[in-house]
Amino acid sequence: MGLKDDLDRFSDVGEQRRQDLSEFISHGDLTGSSPDRVRVPVKIVDLPSFEYDRRSMGGVGKGEGAQPGQPVSVPGEDGDGDGEEDGEPGDESGDHEYYEMDPEEFAQELDEELGLDLEPKGKRVLEEIEGEFTDVTRTGPDSTLDFEELFKRGLKRKLATDFDGEYVREGLRVSGADVDDVYRWARGKRIPVSRAWIADAAADLAGETDRWESFEDLEEHVEREPVSVRLRQEGIQKIPFRREDERYRHPEIIERRQKNVVVVNIRDVSGSMRERKRELVERVLTPLDWYLTGKYDEAQFRYVAHDAEAWEVERGEFFGIQSGGGTRISAAYELAAEILEEYPFEEWNRYVFAAGDSENSANDTRERVIPLMREIDANLHAYVETQPGGGAVNATHADELLEAFGDADDVAVARVSEADDVTDAIYEILSTESDTE
CATH class of the missing domain: 3.40.50.410 (von Willebrand factor, type A domain)
Incomplete structure (x- = not known):
């Protein structure tokens, strides 16, 4: 392990042995800190130093006056390197006697120590930026027309307005039933058919017109085919699009708040x-x-x-x-x-x-x-x-x-x-x- 590793280890140990945050707040010296720098005292940790090996009493480089176990003096460490007398150990405090943290770290550690979870609100709007095209509007340039949304709305209308035409035509074959009778019967069955459609179908009707004695007789013998089944069999030849179905993609406006x-x-x-x-x-x-x-x-x-x-x-x-x-x-x-x-x-x-x-x-x-x-x-x-x-x-x-x-x-x-x-x-x-x- 080299000197750098020793110094890194000293730094880690110093951080671990700094005064407990609660103890510092309750009993420590708060005056050494500033609004942007919190200084928490560190319990004393000995700095690493070189010492002579007691087993080696002589040899090149021993120098005069050195005693076994005496720390090596590094020029410039205790003075300015120009021959000043060395001070006594512990005369002055060094940077290693404090652990310094900025307010962000202090807040994070206090959260952990007290079990807090405060998430500040952003309030002042600094700027507004355009995000992804996630919003939609009823108007906009053609290049932003949302074709998928247009298709979905048209398809929903198709499914909502389509009906089994042959089933309704069978209603015209009920004995004594006219266009109005068939229209009332169909609407009662929640079939989305217009009176005009029934009138046109009656004009083109061929074959027997008194096949069924009543609408109940018709319903007993003829099964109404669901729209979804028929569309799967026959396919969709045409989807009725309307202008009110058009939607245009619009970028989400994102506010960056301070x-x-x-x-x-x-x-x-x-x-x-x-x-x-x-x-x-x-x-x-x-x-x-x-x-x-x-x-x-x-x-x-x-x-x-x-x-x-x-x-x-x-x-x-x-x-x-x-x-x-x-x-x-x-x-x-x-x-x-x-x-x-x-x-x-x-x-x-x-x-x-x-x-x-x-x-x-x-x-x-x-x-x-x-x-x-x-x-x-x-x-x-x-x-x-x-x-x-x-x-x-x-x-x-x-x-x-x-x-x-x-x-x-x-x-x-x-x-x-x-x-x-x-x-x-x-x-x-x-x-x-x-x-x-």
């Missing part, structure tokens, strides 16, 4: 949202951002902070803000509704994710938040309650949402009281969306 999404993340920044609560919010919302970035062709994220008022912020400050104000969650939904006007629901998949400690001003949830959630068209509304150590007496927002929406397939409510609850909350949110799809 899978795009906008996510409005809402966070309570009031005085009650202490550091531990803010950390739990970040641990839930950040992986959701990565996941949706990996699932969609285009993903845009907007961040709304609120206490008693609401304002839009950049992602970099979203998780760190804390104010000393009160709480009015409806202010955030009012701003979210304004933001989403820029993203028509017929063109964008839309998510509204809110998080806080479930504390809200009196009656705001029932009178303002719930009606706003019903008015805002979204693939999914989610609320994440972060209450380490259990809920406070006045933390009722999540309970009121559950009471109002119950098992609605576009509203998810998750509770996080400790880091180990994070992946369960993420599953609750994403599985609700998956069921909706």
Whole structure:
């Protein structure tokens, strides 16, 4: 096995020994990642290196100062190759200490780990292209006339309008029967014959005209020949085509749609949202951002902070803000509704994710938040309650949402009281969306 094989094996082992995804989301350092690159720590794996063979103490190439078992120093590996002193082992972290994945891989692995199967909808139409000639229209150029369809329609008419003429002529031989009598008898037998045809047949009729005492006598002695049998015996000499039978092949118009999404993340920044609560919010919302970035062709994220008022912020400050104000969650939904006007629901998949400690001003949830959630068209509304150590007496927002929406397939409510609850909350949110799809 050569050095390259050793390095490849190290890479494989490193990937296998990277921090478990659930463990990373719940307890790992999320700050080392970026929106387009997720860095998952890898448990330490020793790099392969050369060592002197203890059995060979001399010989050409030994050099001075080398001791048995001492690793070989490779120029440029620990320094720049120009005589810098070697650093101590483990002084600096190397690339091998992280496993990097793009959001697409992160989404795929999270699907596998949590057992999810979310298939995003394509919404915005990018272009329309002509597909195969699978559609048909009543008009079109002669070159696209569908002869097979024309033949089928003509043949159906032939089978529907053909009848056993000799059988009908026998009706004219019923004693005392005239053209009208025969016509009524034939139509009663569901024979598709016209009165004019019977009149012409009567004019040409030769031979005895009172062969049968009644139509019942005729039916008892003469068997009506099915059209299909007669056509097989005699063949089809002529098929009656009509203009309304014409169909023209037309290419199917295929719309290529982009899978795009906008996510409005809402966070309570009031005085009650202490550091531990803010950390739990970040641990839930950040992986959701990565996941949706990996699932969609285009993903845009907007961040709304609120206490008693609401304002839009950049992602970099979203998780760190804390104010000393009160709480009015409806202010955030009012701003979210304004933001989403820029993203028509017929063109964008839309998510509204809110998080806080479930504390809200009196009656705001029932009178303002719930009606706003019903008015805002979204693939999914989610609320994440972060209450380490259990809920406070006045933390009722999540309970009121559950009471109002119950098992609605576009509203998810998750509770996080400790880091180990994070992946369960993420599953609750994403599985609700998956069921909706």
